[in-house]
Amino acid sequence: MTDEELDALVAAMGQAAKVRLLTGASGWRTHAEPAAGLRALVTSDGPVGVRGESWDERETSLVLPSPTALAAAWDEELAAELGGLLAAEARHKGVDVLLAPTLNLHRTPLGGRHFECYSEDPLLTARIGAAVIRGVQAGGVAATAKHFVANDAETDRLTVDVRVGERALREVYLAPFEAAVEAGVWVVMSAYNRVNGATMSASPLLAEPLKGEWGFDGVVVSDWGAVRTTVETARAAQDLAMPGPGGVWGDALLTAVRTGAVAQSAVDDKVRRLLRLADRVGALGSPAPVWRPVVPEAGRRALLRRAAAAGTVLVRNAGQVLPLDPRGLRTVAVIGPRAAGPRIQGGGSAEVFPASVVSPLEGIRAALGSAVRVLHAPGVPPERRPAPLTRDVSRDPETGEPGFLVSLLDAQGAVLHSEHRLSGRIVEPARVDGAATVEIRTLLRPGTTGEWTLAVGGFGPVSLTAGGRTVVEGVFARDTDDPTHIHVSPPYRSGRIALAAGAETEIVARRGLAPDTGIATILAAAPPPAARAGALADAVAAARAADAVLVVVGTTEETESEGSDRVSLALPDGQDELVRAVAGARPDTVVLVNSGGPVTLPWRDEVAAVLIGWFPGQEAGHAVADILFGRTEPGGRLPTTWPVRQDDVPVLGTTPRDGALRYTEGLHTGYRAWLRGRVEPAYWFGHGLGYTSWEYERLDVPEAVSGDGSFEVRVRVRNTGDREGREVVQLYLAREASAVERPVRWFAGHAAVRARPGGTAEAIVRVSGRALRHWSVTEGCWRVEPGAFTVYAGRSAGDLPLGAEVTVPVAAPMASALRRPGSPGPAAAARPGQARIRASDHSPRTDGRGSDRLRGGTGRLSGA
Ligand code: BGC
Numbered sequence: 001m002t003d004e005e006l007d008a009l010v011a012a013m014g015q016a017a018k019v020r021l022l023t024g025a026s027g028w029r030t031h032a033e034p035a036a037g038l039r040a041l042v043t044s045d046g047p048v049g050v051r052g053e054s055w056d057e058r059e060t061s062l063v064l065p066s067p068t069a070l071a072a073a074w075d076e077e078l079a080a081e082l083g084g085l086l087a088a089e090a091r092h093k094g095v096d097v098l099l100a101p102t103l104n105l106h107r108t109p110l111g112g113r114h115f116e117c118y119s120e121d122p123l124l125t126a127r128i129g130a131a132v133i134r135g136v137q138a139g140g141v142a143a144t145a146k147h148f149v150a151n152d153a154e155t156d157r158l159t160v161d162v163r164v165g166e167r168a169l170r171e172v173y174l175a176p177f178e179a180a181v182e183a184g185v186w187v188v189m190s191a192y193n194r195v196n197g198a199t200m201s202a203s204p205l206l207a208e209p210l211k212g213e214w215g216f217d218g219v220v221v222s223d224w225g226a227v228r229t230t231v232e233t234a235r236a237a238q239d240l241a242m243p244g245p246g247g248v249w250g251d252a253l254l255t256a257v258r259t260g261a262v263a264q265s266a267v268d269d270k271v272r273r274l275l276r277l278a279d280r281v282g283a284l285g286s287p288a289p290v291w292r293p294v295v296p297e298a299g300r301r302a303l304l305r306r307a308a309a310a311g312t313v314l315v316r317n318a319g320q321v322l323p324l325d326p327r328g329l330r331t332v333a334v335i336g337p338r339a340a341g342p343r344i345q346g347g348g349s350a351e352v353f354p355a356s357v358v359s360p361l362e363g364i365r366a367a368l369g370s371a372v373r374v375l376h377a378p379g380v381p382p383e384r385r386p387a388p389l390t391r392d393v394s395r396d397p398e399t400g401e402p403g404f405l406v407s408l409l410d411a412q413g414a415v416l417h418s419e420h421r422l423s424g425r426i427v428e429p430a431r432v433d434g435a436a437t438v439e440i441r442t443l444l445r446p447g448t449t450g451e452w453t454l455a456v457g458g459f460g461p462v463s464l465t466a467g468g469r470t471v472v473e474g475v476f477a478r479d480t481d482d483p484t485h486i487h488v489s490p491p492y493r494s495g496r497i498a499l500a501a502g503a504e505t506e507i508v509a510r511r512g513l514a515p516d517t518g519i520a521t522i523l524a525a526a527p528p529p530a531a532r533a534g535a536l537a538d539a540v541a542a543a544r545a546a547d548a549v550l551v552v553v554g555t556t557e558e559t560e561s562e563g564s565d566r567v568s569l570a571l572p573d574g575q576d577e578l579v580r581a582v583a584g585a586r587p588d589t590v591v592l593v594n595s596g597g598p599v600t601l602p603w604r605d606e607v608a609a610v611l612i613g614w615f616p617g618q619e620a621g622h623a624v625a626d627i628l629f630g631r632t633e634p635g636g637r638l639p640t641t642w643p644v645r646q647d648d649v650p651v652l653g654t655t656p657r658d659g660a661l662r663y664t665e666g667l668h669t670g671y672r673a674w675l676r677g678r679v680e681p682a683y684w685f686g687h688g689l690g691y692t693s694w695e696y697e698r699l700d701v702p703e704a705v706s707g708d709g710s711f712e713v714r715v716r717v718r719n720t721g722d723r724e725g726r727e728v729v730q731l732y733l734a735r736e737a738s739a740v741e742r743p744v745r746w747f748a749g750h751a752a753v754r755a756r757p758g759g760t761a762e763a764i765v766r767v768s769g770r771a772l773r774h775w776s777v778t779e780g781c782w783r784v785e786p787g788a789f790t791v792y793a794g795r796s797a798g799d800l801p802l803g804a805e806v807t808v809p810v811a812a813p814m815a816s817a818l819r820r821p822g823s824p825g826p827a828a829a830a831r832p833g834q835a836r837i838r839a840s841d842h843s844p845r846t847d848g849r850g851s852d853r854l855r856g857g858t859g860r861l862s863g864a
Contacts (some may be wrong), residue, residue, distance in 0.1 A: 001279045006272050009036050016094055018271045019254045020709075024244030028053045030274070031244075037285040038278050038851035043095065043144075043221075043242070047116055048098035048345045048617065049352035051087060052093035056426040057421065057486075060341050060355035060545070062089055062618065063344055067102060067128075069311035069614035071118035072688070072723045074728045074750055075081040076131035078310055082137020083143070085295045085303060090141040095220075096281040097142040097187055099349075101129045103176040104152045106640045107669060108595070110654050112565045114153035115596020115615055119639035120670025120685060121747045122172050123771070126179035133183045142281050145180035147191035147223055148200060148210070149173050153654035153661065154565045158226075160656045161194040164663040167741075169195070170775035172669055174205075178214055186218040186280055190238055192226045201226045206278055219277045224349075224483050234262045234304075239270040296817060301619055306632075308616040308623030310376035313636035313688040314609065321588050322549050322607035323630025323691055331373040333546035334361045335539045335582055337380050337573065338554040338594040345615045346596045348484050348562020349350060354618040360592065361553050363621025367629055375546060379539035379578040381532055385558065386455035386492055386524035389424030389507075394442040396420050397506060404442045408435035424509075424523035425457075437520075440509045440523040441859045446499040449526025454507060457493035457522030459486065461512035462493060464523070467505045471495035478517055484563035486518035494524075532574060536581050543586045550628065551582050553605075556593030560615075565571035569600045576602055583607045593623060598642045601682060612636070632693065637688035637728045641671045641797070644682045650674055671797035672743035685747070686730050686796030691719030696729075697760065699793045699802040704809050709769025709784060711806060716762050717792045719755040729763035732792045732800060733771055740785060745792060767791075772808060786810040 010018070017033055022342040025031040025040060032040040044050050048079050049061035064070070064082055073079070088100050102113065106120040118125040129145065136143040150162040150173050164173060175785040188210065191200040197202060201222045210216050220239045227233045227241035230252040241249045254261040278284035295303055314322065340361045345351060358366075365374050391402035398405050399420060406426055407418040417432045423442075429438045444466075446452060452862065454471050456464045464472040472495045480486060499505055543549045554576040570576065583589045583606045593599060594616075604610055611634060616623055626632045643649045650673035668676050671685035698716040705711045715729045729752070734745040748771040753761035767785075776783040786808045794800030798813050 001276070002285065006275050006279070009275055010268050010272050011035070013271065015152060015257065016254060018267055019257065021274055022239070022240055022253065022270055023249045024242040024248050026245070027243045030240065030462045036275070038275065039283045041096045041278060041281065041283055042094055043097040043099055044090065044095040044158050046350035046352075047102055048350055048615075049661040050089040050093055050095055050098060051352045052095060054352045057353045057423045057425070058355065061093075061352035062304065063352055063354045063357075063619040064304060064307050065311050066115045066345055066496045066615035067322035067518060068596055068639060069308065069616055069636075070132075071124060071128045071311075071639035072313050072612070072614065073307065073310035074124070074637050074639075074752065075310060075635070076127055078307060079128045079131035080138075081295065081303065082307055083132040084139055086132075086301060087139020087141040088300075090136075091139060091649060092093045093588070095141065096283055097144060097277075098136055099144045099146065099189065100136075101132045101143065101145065102147065103129045103145050103180060103521060104147060104150070105173060105176075105669065107152040107639070107663070108608055108652050108654055109569055109598040109643070109649060110566045110652060111152055112560065112596070113346070113348065113562050114327050115560055116348075116350050116562070117152075120641065121639070122175040123747050123749070124639055128772065129176050129182035130179045133180055134183045137184065137186060140282060142186035142218075144187040144189050144221065145177055145185045145191035146186050146391070148177055148220075149191060149205065150195050150663075151191035151193050151200075154563055155654045156656050156659075158192045159194070159564075159659065161197060161660045162663065163196060163660050165666055166493070166777045167775045168663060168666045168669075169669070171667060174209065178209070181210070181216045181771055183213045185216075186277055187221055188216060188218065189221050190226060192223050199226075199228070201238045202229060202232040202236040204236070211237050217273070217276065217753070219273045228522045230436065231256050231261050235266060239273050243467035251685060268855065304617050305619040305622045305626070308613075308619050308633045309626050310621060311614060311616070312627055312634045314608040314627075314634040315612060315637055315638070315642070315683045315689070316604060316607075317689050318608045321587075322590060322628065324628050326368060326372070326629045329368065329372050329547045329790050331375060331546045332364060332551070333375045333377070333542040333549045334367065334377050335366055335377050335542060335549065336552040336578065337383075337575065338592075339376060339550070339552040340378070341394050342594050343507050343551065343554055343615055343618050344617055344620055346560045346562070346605055348488060349559050351488070357618050358621035360550070360621045363623070363625040364550070364628070365624070367625035375542040377535070377539040379535055379551070379582070380573050380575060381530035381535050382527050383555070383556070383573070384453075384526050384529055386453050386494055386526045387522050387557070388522050391422055393445050393447065394424065395445075395690065397441055397443050404440050407439045407441070408432040409437040409439055410434050411436040413437070421736040423488070425520070427520045429519070436513055437510050438513065438521045440521060442507055442523065444499075444507050444525065445504050446501055446527070448527050448530070449501040450498065451496045452499045452528060453494050453496055453526040455492035455522075455524040455526075456509040456511065457492045457524060458490045458511040458520055460514040460517035462510065462658065463508070464495065464500070464509045466497050466507050469497065482563050487520055489524070489561060489563065490518060490520050492522065492524055524832050534742070536578060539578060540585045543582045543589070547772050549582060549586045549589045551579055552592045553579060555596070555599065560596045569598060569643070569649075571599050579603045589626070598640060600643065600646060604682060612638070612642075633725055635690070635726060637682055637686050637730075637796070641681045641685045642683040644680070648679050648681065650677045650679065654713055667741065667743050670710040672746060675744035675797065681798075684796040684798035686728070688728070690725040690727065692719050692723045692725035692757065694718065694725075694727045694795075694802040695720050696794060699804050701791045701793070701804045704807045705769075705772065706809075709772055709808070711767050713749075713765045713767060713791055713793070714762050715756070715765070715802070716760055717753060718760045719757055722757050724754065724756050726752055727761070727763075728794065728795075729765070730794060731765050731767060732797065733767075734790045734792065735785070735787075736790065737787075738785060742774075745797070746771075747797070748791070768772040
């Protein structure tokens with residue numbers, strides 16, 4: 001639809017109808033306006049899969065590798081392909097707007113949603129995010145760049161005021177969003193937090209640079225519940241308040257428009273944007289466009305398997321212990337608490353329900369077949385914290401089927417509705433008029449005798465009985481405003497009771513549906529505490545009896561989830577002790593780490609190999625087997641630096657002081673902070689090994705940049721190993737003597753190449769003009785400092801064998817500036833010989849073939 005047609009639709013709409021459209025109709029839907037030919041738009045989380053409109057474990061979704069894993073593949077094509085898969089899922093579930101990707105940064109490894117963000121580097125985040133957006137939107141589904149901006153930690157996320165300097169904001173935190181707009185994103189989500197005093201749903205940043213300078217023509221949707229004032233947010237460039245109905249817009253906004261407190265033109269602009277979005281996703285006027293699935297049904301699980309392997313990072317491979325030759329194996333030990341129960345995704349609004357999960361144990365068994373014996377030992381005693389009850393130990397008392405009977409009761413306790421459910425965690429019960437209580441009932445078959453911990457999760461009046469005896473009873477007042485705590489993962493209240501192994505006991509959890517207590521009710525349990533020593537001894541014995549040993553360790557639901565930050569980077573539950581005990585018996589031990597973000601690995605030099613598998617999605621186990629037995633290379637490179645010790649991490653804290661979280665490190669984030677502090681991490685940003693080795697032979701850069709300031713770099717690498725392989729060639733820039741503050745060096749682009757044993761490959765990387773520019777705070781524009789920049793090429797931020805110089809001439813056109821709208825910058829009138837720098841020069845291209853004269857450089861410049 002043209003802008004004129006959209007204007008005509010807006011003009012034909014009454015005031016009340018317009019304002020009504022600007023608040024959600026329900027948790028996930030917008031309002032329809034049939035008179036304008038507009039149907040409701042359906043939104044859904046999130047980055048790892050498409051949950052759909054309901055939060056119900058019976059409605060399954062494909063589960064992709066989490067964003068850290070996706071970024072670790074350093075592969076934009078793969079990211080776009082997975083975006084296409086998300087679009088296919090969204091279309092299948094009737095979803096128009098996918099609430100992803102998350103473009104916040106790994107500012108600190110303690111960030112609770114680290115797993116949901118791509119990288120510590122703004123350019124890598126921008127590239128992967130833009131690729132996902134292109135993939136999603138090519139399928140006719142809107143992507144949502146979130147959370148705009150500086151929502152990089154969870155502590156007090158609804159109120160925290162992030163204080164960040166203008167240069168860091170532009171160059172680091174806004175940069176991925178700018179790239180998203182350039183990739184054509186249709187929706188941007190304003191964050192809960194404040195930035196430099198203004199809450200993001202009312203922030204001036206929504207107008208400038210987002211809608212003005214960058215030209216974003218889509219919809220700014222609020223994070224769920226983030227619109228908390230009427231006039232301030234409506235005057236700002238916030239367009240749509242979610243969820244609904246209710247909230248602070250509605251009638252209050254109508255009054256504000258009538259009294260002139262909010263301009264009519266502001267409302268019209270919001271409505272026009274919403275209609276444009278509806279038109280883009282096929283929800284306006286004509287029926288939805290016929291959409292052809294990008295990924296054929298049959299190939300979907302194969303794609304997830306390939307993606308999980310592509311993102312797995314081999315950070316250590318002493319003595320080339322990997323890959324294992326399956327022909328030489330008779331017995332394999334698969335040890336660790338995550339071997340049979342992997343975490344395939346992080347917690348919070350991103351969670352979806354898989355139809356099936358392949359654990360590492362299952363994947364290895366499937367790959368080796370019956371000729372090889374696979375031993376399994378968890379190595380640590382069962383979890384002591386209550387976890388939602390699962391079907392394997394519970395059955396529905398009415399039907400006898402594995403699972404739970406969930407009922408809605410009226411105020412007198414009469415059953416209004418009952419249904420069979422598959423989990424003890426009921427995030428969203430059926431909606432039934434007159435319901436006063438949710439009840440979860442099951443027959444629990446304890447596997448061990450002793451003191452069980454039984455728990456009920458949820459706010460309001462709760463109770464739990466076991467075999468008719470009361471275990472928990474009370475009213476638990478809501479003590480948070482955070483929607484994730486209220487609706488998705490409310491806290492547990494627990495009690496203890498003795499149960500006998502095999503003796504089925506009826507457990508009944510109830511929660512009263514008091515107003516404002518959220519929707520989730522959870523029935524959880526933990527078995528009696530068991531002795532550590534036995535579990536450890538079993539693991540060591542299994543390791544000794546095997547020809548090859550894999551230990552799978554990882555984080556828990558409690559340590560990596562939305563709504564709170566981590567306090568420790570250590571692996572919980574004595575897993576370090578487990579790895580050490582197994583490695584003590586078997587120095588050829590291979591460890592697979594199953595965490596969304598960095599954990600400390602104090603034993604890393606005592607084991608033969610370490611694989612970082614992240615949260616790999618539902619095909620986890622097949623991907624692990626493919627890597628272990630050499631069917632594929634571990635394709636990943638770290639998107640974030642991993643520390644030796646937690647105390648070494650240069651930017652760590654997430655706790656605001658006096659309501660403010662100060663980004664005092666400025667531009668020096670991630671590996672840049674490590675370089676500046678001269679502390680050696682365990683593994684640098686960019687690090688990752690394949691199954692062959694590479695020599696960096698030659699680096700060619702042009703003598704000087706010209707035109708838009710982008711330039712082409714060629715790097716020749718030789719495969720010096722005995723297998724074909726893929727190398728991710730990375731470029732970094734540095735400026736030795738500079739008039740402006742700079743990171744020690746910064747990532748500027750990459751390209752992946754393949755070569756046969758002994759063969760060479762040339763990586764061609766187009767470095768964007770933006771990579772050389774800095775944001776001038778005094779002038780309010782992008783600037784380039786003339787003179788020599790050093791280009792480094794290599795394998796990680798800390799391993800850069802080659803370097804050469806490229807010069808920005810003093811009178812280069814690119815040394816001019818882009819004026820910030822409203823500010824009288826020097827570029828307001830471009831001087832002779834200078835051209836303005838367009839705002840949209842961000843995305844680097846890797847396909848260009850410049851005609852610049854290339855200059856060779858094989859001299860080695862040492863890494864950090
Ligand atoms: C999260 C968003 C999410 C929204 C809807 C919020 O709590 O911060 O990322 O899209 O909920 O589930």
